[in-house]
Amino acid sequence: MKKKVAFYTLGCKLNFSETSTIARNFTDEGFERVDFSEEADMYVINTCSVTDNADKKFKTIVKKAQKINPDAFVAAVGCYAQLKPEELADVDGVDLVLGATEKFKITDYINDLTKNDHGQVHSCEIADADFYVGSYAIGDRTRAFLKVQDGCDYKCTYCTIPLARGISRSDTLENVLKNAADISEQGIKEIVLTGVNIGDYGKGEFGNKKHEHTFLDLVKALDDVDGIHRLRISSIEPNLLKNETIEFVAQSKTFVPHFHIPLQSGSDDLLKLMKRRYMTNLYRERVSKIREVIPNCCIGVDVIVGFPGETEEHFLETYHFLNDLDISYLHVFTYSERDNTPAATMNGVVPNKIRNKRSKMLRGLSVKKRRAFYESQLGNELTVLFEGENKEGYIHGFTENYVKVKAPWNPALVNTLHKVQLTEIDADGLVRFNFVKEEVEV
Template identity: 70%
Template sequence: MFSEQKTVAFHTLGCKLNFSETSTIARNLLDNGYQRVEFNQPSDVYVINTCSVTANADKECRTIVKNAMKANPNGFVVVVGCYAQLKPQEIAEMEGVDLVLGATEKFNIVEYLDDLNKQEDTIIHSCEIEDADFYVGSYSIGDRTRAFLKVQDGCDYKCTYCTIPLARGISRSDTMENVIKNAREIAEKGIKEIVLTGVNIGDYGKGEFGNKKHEHTFLELVQELDKVENIERIRISSIEPNLLRNEIIEFVSNSDRFVPHFHIPLQSGSDVILKKMKRRYLTKLYQDRIGKIREVMPNACIGVDVIVGFPGETDELFLETYNFLNSLPISYLHVFTYSERDNTEAIEFDGVVPHHVRKERNKMLRILSEKKRLAFYQTQLGSTHKVLWESDQKNGKIHGFTENYVKVETEFSEELINQTEIVDLVMISPDGNVQVAKKPVLAF
């Protein structure tokens, strides 16, 4: 007798790492007979992969659950991810949620989907985070242009504002062999760019089960990935400044595959605040890292994470951060407003910054970020770059990124999608992207 195929829809909140893990969970379900549909469509199962970096991410989860219920009031709603590990009971109280899976169970989702009837009481399968001592490799192939390749999970750092170690456990890594195997699989699918991702990727090499010995270093991983054929670009996502060794910077500067683009968390430009945050560097080391990159890769794009409104951040200390960032030859900022998180040290700190002040400081740094981005783009005008065109279309334009992460645009053409092309950067358009003049030959 014909049995209708069950459907599943996914929604991912948060970081590139979450996207890579959602893709792995999706492939698992598809291999077990499910058909994937869009999240706004009626589906038998809705899987929501959550983030919990800020309080806003928690609120966002509630909204997504409601959206699932609108699409299909009888849909079976599963919540996984960092928020699910940290506060499973809070999620269980949300109307419409049927199943909550913690850090150790999210990759076993198939085992929990025997009965897809709506549950009167939400089922929770959580764990003590100490049990999350094994590694599951992941990569996303959500679009045809790039893939997020997970190489590491968890974190051993004790930053006073951060819940990630509580949500993801100890630092542990994939084997070198498996990372290379996944990279080759990605290449076979015709994807041209890999973005390396993890919680603390510079700490790559620590094994499973709490083994703190590094089997390999991040530099060794980079060197091996550089040999994988048929991948045109490899991009390093966020990496801690104390772990971004000069040897890594020098290797990237001479690589044909690793691109001149770094994203390096700073969090504060005040040494006083950095110490309160228990970061593992001070501003002098950060400044030296930026200087080294600019020395060997003058056209590199450098992104920075920064947090405003941390407890004890006075007006003077915030201005230290602002002036420090303003003085650095960086390309853009990701600005986060500090939010109190349960079970962190910082929640007990004195010197709480009023919310309206946090908001004002965030706005100041976002304006600075736009100035930095514009200044960086202007330095690139008149130069020739290779752009990888993406699949999106907006106002008749197709967009892509140069190897050094300048966002460019040209007239849309289906044939350009997932192709690399040599272009001249001509002028900055009103929406902030760079317009290009094409060279006559496509570089495949």
């Protein structure tokens, strides 16, 4: 009988794409992939270390696996496994911990899946993580996450990602296009480009620091791949989002009008402490440029609250900056101290109670911003890609500019594109619509 393996992914879209690549390695070795809720011979947990919560959740996931099958072999990979391998190896039930480069060769480190008395660690020095492994994940039959870049050369004072993933490096343009073509052949309608710092694409192809291609080269080449209906840029630094890219997306065949642009703070004082590579003026200019050439564009923003030294005045500066900005929603992160980062030793620590209060205020602002954006789209004719899950009798989908819609469950709509007119916002904040064309639009 085939050995069974199950996977659990914590963290970002990039982790999901890499889990898929690791899973395909197991399938190639004759394993059968099953859901994490099922009994398996081996459980692989892809970890994250961006927030304290992701660290804590790891132990919960290990316990869940042990409850399903106490004799199962448990392996930990990913960012937390690179940063604190011994800490993970000490968790009861963990048999194997693999670092940044080893995770892609996981099947080389397992034998008969006999449990170990203590977790074995195989973890490289992060300086050795200078090669590139391409990957993509097909999440829900409707969209795929395509990795184009890994690592980061930035030195943001709160961030552990350079310590966990190494230097910035990119896939070859040829391989990205091949992966995109493979995805389209599987009937997937949307590709989301992912990486640690995708605007840095072209730097460090396989450790070569020459810029072979730019992010704009990548975008233009992907726009010509046959069979892809939608391309979405997951997240891009404001200093790397050039006007040429914005203008190209505005007239693109397949890139959708949606940008997610990390801000982190609306205070220039804090941006300097964070060692971000822009000030608020540049951020404002990027938003203005997008609104000028793509008026209906959805603009998402990452923001951190409670960074060391954030006074009430700094926070209000951020709040008012975001309130006045024509954006669509926020991803709010409550600052948590990460070991081996400069911010962890900075003065001006913000009490957790105040961090949580500020986080709540910005989450409330996000609800207001999203509502205003959805209201601005009512009456518009847009194209919806319907997803595959029946949620309490409803099917959901997203317009090209990321408005989330709902309709009574209809399995025939799954993974289809339809032209609709948005009509009203429901009590749960999602949007209802009328079909403009019953036939699928391709």
